[in-house]
Amino acid sequence: MAARGKATGNGAARHKQARDPRAHWLFLALTLPVLFGALLFQGWTENEVDGSKIKQDCTRPVPAAAADAGPVLTVNGDGARSTSMPAGTVALTYDGGPDPYWTPRLLALLKKHRAHATFFLEGADAAQYPDLVRQIRAEGHEIGSHSYTGADLGNASGVRRALELRLTQGAFAGADGFRTKLLRMPMTTTVATLCGAEWPAAQRASEHGYTLVAADRSHRKPAHGLVRQFSLTSLAYRETQQLLADPGARRFTTISAGTGATEPAMTEVGAPQRWLGTALIWFQQLGRSSVSALTWVLTIAAALGLIRLFTLVLFARAHVRRLERERPGAPRLRQITDPVTVLVPAYNEEAGIGGTLRSLLASTHQRLQILVIDDGSTDRTVEIAEGYAERDPRVQVLCQPNAGKAAALNHGLAYTRSPYVVMVDADTVFEADAIERLIQPLAHPAVGAVSGNTKVGNRTRLLGRWQHLEYVFGFNLDRRMFEVLECMPTVPGAIGAFRLDSLMGVGGLSEDTLAEDTDLTMALWRAGWRVVYEENAIAWTEVPTTLRQLWRQRYRWCYGTLQAMWKHRRAVREVGHAGRFGRRGLSYLLLFQVLLPLLAPVIDVFMLYSVLFTDSPVKSVVTWVGFLAVQIAVAAYALRLDGESRRPLWALPFQLLVYRQLMYLVVLQSVVAFVTGSRLKWQRMHRSGTAAAAAQHIGGPHDRRSLTVTR
Template identity: 60%
Template sequence: MLTLAAAATALVFSGYGRHEIAPTSPSPACAVAGSAPFQGGPVVRLDPKTGGVRASEVLPGSVALTYDGGPDPAWTPRLLDLLREHHAKATFFLTGTEAAAHPDLVRRIKDEGHEIGSHTYTDADLGSVSGIRAGLELSFTQNTLAGTAGVGTPLLRLPHTSTTESLCGKQWEAGRRAILDGYVLVAADGSRSPERGVVRQFTGSAEAVTETGKLFRTAADDDLTYTTVSKGLGQPSAMYDVGTLSEWRGTAVVLAQQGSRAFADGMTWLLAVAGALTLLRLVLLLTVARVHVKRVRTKRSRRRGAMRLPPLTDPVSVIVPAYNEEAGIEATVRSLLASTHEYVQVIVVDDGSSDRTYEIAEAIPDPRVMVVRQPNGGKASALNTGLAWAHFDIVVMIDGDTVFEPEAIRNLIQPLADPRVGAVSGNTKVGNRRGILGRWQHLEYVIGFNLDRRMFDVMECMPTVPGAIGAFRREALMGVGGVSEDTLAEDTDLTMALCRAGWRVVYEESAIAWTEAPSSVRQLWKQRYRWCYGTLQAMWKHRRAVVERGPAGKLGRRGLTYLALFQTVLPLLAPLVDVFALYGLLFQDAGQAGLVWLGFTAVQVFGAVYALRLDREKFEPLWSLPLQIFVYRQLMYLVVVQSVVTALLGNRLGWQRMHRTGSAMDTWEQQPVSR
């Protein structure tokens, strides 16, 4: 949250300096010529004797050259060169934001003997802003000058003003407040003859360079002195050196301005890169998913047309680790017993439950069910205990809240007919998808998890066989030492270990299991926090796969790179990108920002439609997708941020479980399939 707040602050500061936030427009001009509240010279200051204002004129024969705005890397150096060539001095009324952006030019102006004045921080019309905003405009400029050149100045030219006659109405009210605060207002002379002494005003631009050059050429033979405002008044320079504390404070303002601008510019590029990566990921997923569909169809047609390839009918041991699963354990076990597979051994490992999980499982009257009780040791420990009691060479591992389709086990183990395959990932579906949170997780499972698994299958770099439904060759499990307790994502850790041991890991979409998703934001956070943190642990543990060969190298260079880029780095950057996108919508081109957002939403909706079609799901939940982008996705991003911080700090988490309600049956019971 601190990162988001800092990002928002930087964007606001940058936008303020670039006139994107709270821009101003010029105040109305005086209605009648000569209606200014005073008459006299162009330099207006406080009269210490009367407490009123006093207007002064430049000495005869003096031309005070003044330039508004900048400094600018395009025209300011050219102008300085021109002034040096003609041995002329000038007063530069600088804008604070530009001074902070080009501190070297501010120092050059000072070092070459010119005078510096204030033109406010953002070229804001002080007559149309609040007193607080006007004070900020002036103080920010003073801080910027202190931080860039170590000077302060009382000279002030109000933006959008020229002669003293233009100082009327609200402009004069703002100017008078500034005078009372110690500023000296500098306007310009109108048609006054240069021989009588004048203040010439130029707007900082390339045109100012041209006009100054013309001035010098036409007045080459005139006996005029081109100088600063203070020298034109016959006084020493109004600039003064500031103290060390003021310099430090000014340097902080300058660094903040420069940093905020750099951050905003970087975010512009980051937004483009993140958008390109997001689009690339979606295109990759959809393209590879299509390849996966064709492969699956080819395999199925071969199975149906080749009598020499009978289905795999070996007996299966199913391990069900359970910790306080009384709400759904009976439904889970009975769905396994209803399997159409020839023989299934069900091993329920009660991991020190404090509820009736053990009693409910023990009461199921079927000799194929074995219930083992152990002190609480965590999920990996429970799986290893079940593995020790498994009778058969094919092992299926599931969660204690999972409900299997009757054909799920039979379909799940078929890829194990290939001796190169060591593990198979099934197709997990959300059972409790009635509420908005359930719908969002349902879309996440279909669009994200299952599309990812299709891609990993084709690219032979499957990083995770989900704990809800996975089949394993017992030989492969024993070869890697069983289920490791090193990480919280024991399923990911195990899958990566199998890949590094040379086994293929594949995805079987027809093996469907229904799981109970978290029903509250708190439960969802705890679950995803554990998943994400455990995945980071597993990635770090198996990082050497990046430089290994064979299946391990595919996992490392394809799978781990994908996880690092799209499930770690991109989510870490995404909140900042969203903040920048919101900023663009509020303060920049709202139409363009809206079109970009609609474009990304349309692409995601298209991907969601395709993913739902592949999984033979209804399109009804699509209405919640825009809300998922605004709310759910942000939550998942923050989970990644917290997980990365936890990993960097080296903290460890325990086996966390969510409160079960047995609602995994909700959607499963409504599916139009035979049971």
């Protein structure tokens, strides 16, 4: 969400008893594991994981005792009990599928000739096309197992082999309520191909009650009795036609009927097995649908992300050119030298209030009325502020019972004696010329508010560097674009200037939301005022130093922004400045700061899936690295525009891996809280008063252009 000032109070009474919602954790706990499990299952069934799609060369032949075994057999040690088809009987068998194209055509051909066959189906395909499984069985054909994925069972691990067989039975149970004892080992044909590792696998399958079905040698004719094996191809269809017309074949039947089995190969299962099978089918469909949907989502999200980055650069450059045209040799508006009232709301700010007041009193714009509004502090905030008031008459201290930041600012507005108002957070340190530069755009009669440039003071540690990059790369580039598009959504509470009459015209600051600065800015747009960005008005702020503090701060920002967006949603239908702001600003916030972040955890899970399971993991990694390179390039440009060193860019990849995830979870929690109607309490950040020292250490005032700026 757009950068803004920190909370300075523990909230109005209606927020004090609120609790952080926990529904988002339940949502994540229920959805992400299920989604990841479905994707993992889909990756396992669709790709080579702990299995092989290629038949391994045999290291040893089948045992001699089984060398002459018939095509229908059970394996027992090195021997086998087997049978063959009687003379004139042909068992047509088809491996794989069901296939939505070839299976119906083969069924129609067999029905035309009143022939029956045995279909060895793969469990994954059976789960995908359960209607075809039911059709095969309804037309009197027999169904056997071809494993779940068609992977080589001989060279698979024991766990993989057991799952291949068990899941196939589950798919059959879910599709039509049956299980089968017929099995054709994938990638085998005749008994001779059950060589090497296939023979022990066949033995274990027999121990679990399976009857193995191979194919007769190619020289065997229908007149002798034949088990013929086909795949689901056009060649299989043509050869089936030829066999059905062979005069030596008097009977076309299933494996069980041809061998005269006393027990049926397919048996009904109970309700629990049906339910588990149905759940398996749903789970696989979820995985398949998720892959399809997320492929589109990831593509669209990546495209939108790249479009956003390039758009930010284009509008940032347009913003720079606009200011360059307006400065040297351009007609200038008068320079504002009128008195300015500075409002400093404070709640337990003893660590930073002194540095803030010192920086304000050192301002090059000396005609100041500085109002410190204490919001019921329990520390030495009032004592420190009154010390400055005793030494300088420009400082005045106002006190009120704790009521929140918006109430404190409205209290200060009642004592304002100047036509221009600057709002400052009590932990913010202004550069000497910041106020003077900040108020100049207000010389234009249409401008009602000006956003300054907030910089991170405590940026020496990794978390501070991440926030520094976010302020420069994210917030400030956004502000440049927002000014060009005339849809600035937030004047940050840390440094913002306003016309007093614009504030009074909208009734001051509203206490309806926790993002009082965003709410106020949106109200100004709807009242017909323009809001601009003054990049050279710089203030240094202290950002959270722990993940817990950062979470609380951003949670309030995001939740408050959602409140403000909902409150001002009708702006999209209005005309003029209000409609322009609504259609551009609110749409941008909704798309890039609400919807895409909500999808980010799912996208990250899918990216992991792409690396682990797709046929081109290198392509996924290269795509991610390419996107990162574009972000680094845009961040470098943003740092250059802000006059900042590009050394912190080394931290950007780590920001994308850790910090970004935290921000996405904040958005999710905020949306859940907003949708469920939870009330969020004010969260105060612990201050250490490091902004002033950090600003001096970083390098002091930046180079500036001419003070006077027309807009």
